[in-house]
């Protein structure tokens with residue numbers, strides 16, 4: 223138990239940040255390139271945070287964290303505002319994979335992956351999605367077969383965010399084809415390095431970024447200690463991971479440090495209100511109406527995250543309630559991005575002058591808003607989960623429930 227108050231902690235973090243973290247240059251804000259150099263920078267920054275004693279504010283002390291409450295995590299976020307921080311490690315390393323290892327990993331795995339991540343030595347990614355099914359996660363067909371003390375992995379994953387910069391991917395694979403689909407899965411830690419049987423390709427997106435990866439496993443040999451949780455109980459681990467993912471994507475994770483996502487590249491214009499002002503449209507009643515709508519969504523999003531997050535931590539809402547945060551994140555993101563485009567008007571497609579950079583980024587954000595309703599599970603699936611698991615409405619019919627997976631028709 224710390225005797226330091228939140229205020230004292232914040233003041234100490236503020237003084238430390240001023241001394242140790244490079245300030246963000248407002249004229250040249252951090253641009254997250256899709257390259258390995260940027261990931262080395264993230265590791266370096268995390269090492270600074272670790273050495274400063276501020277890593278893993280809500281992680282248990284046994285695994286390198288500080289064991290403090292979310293009030294301290296929020297205070298730290300305020301204290302480091304305006305400084306460069308290892309933001310990219312928040313998702314999925316700190317907010318998704320590390321907590322799932324805390325819940326289901328062995329003692330050795332917790333020391334290796336959780337402490338390793340907090341020290342800036344280990345970056346983690348997720349191998350869930352497959353080309354033949356994303357929403358139907360329990361339908362994965364990547365297989366792991368036991369061979370003596372080892373496991374042999376064969377299959378293909380896709381849409382793994384930033385796996386090229388990571389050290390391990392947590393990977394859901396089928397280990398029993400005779401069990402029904404949810405009961406024949408196991409979870410593994412797959413090392414991401416040049417090795418026999420492992421290929422990683424990067425995927426170029428419409429925004430010209432190439433953050434997404436696809437991985438191929440051909441007789442890739444994994445040691446026995448790659449298994450996370452019990453054999454054939456991977457669905458338990460995956461379900462927990464999905465809760466962390468929805469909480470994190472929604473913006474309510476206690477395991478993030480500092481800003482959840484990289485900040486927009488152009489700091490002049492971050493919100494519809496700022497954009498309207500910078501274009502001299504703040505007195506236009508239509509623009510005011512649209513900006514007001516976006517602002518309302520943002521405020522409600524913040525309140526929902528706070529209330530649902532607290533209620534889940536108290537046990538007043540069940541873990542699937544994380545889908546409420548995740549759903550509202552997408553709704554809020556779509557509204558904000560649409561309003562930004564509306565306010566920019568023709569400039570959005572033919573940007574010029576002083577605001578060109580901001581608006582070009584706005585258009586990229588507009589294209590990427592699709593991702594907010596797919597990444598971390600789609601909004602349709604979030605609605606299903608809220609209705610079935612939070613509100614207790616009838617379950618969706620599934621023809622493959624309780625059928626041995628071997629007998630389930632594969633593909634679409």
Ligand SMILES: Cc1cc2nc3c(=O)[nH]c(=O)nc-3n(C[C@H](O)[C@H](O)[C@H](O)COP(=O)(O)OP(=O)(O)OC[C@H]3O[C@@H](n4cnc5c(N)ncnc54)[C@H](O)[C@@H]3O)c2cc1C
Nearest residue numbers: 348349350351356357381382383593596597599600602603
């Ligand atoms: C930004 C981003 C980051 C991502 N990062 C990762 C990552 O790191 N690792 C990883 O493994 N994956 C990642 N993904 C993949 C993501 O998890 C999948 O895109 C997601 O699970 C949806 O799967 P899908 O794209 O195959 O869509 P599909 O499953 O093909 O679904 C298509 C549409 O049908 C709807 N639908 C499907 N089934 C139902 C149903 N029963 N009821 C109602 N509607 C239904 C879906 O909601 C969706 O709108 C990422 C995706 C994005 C966009």
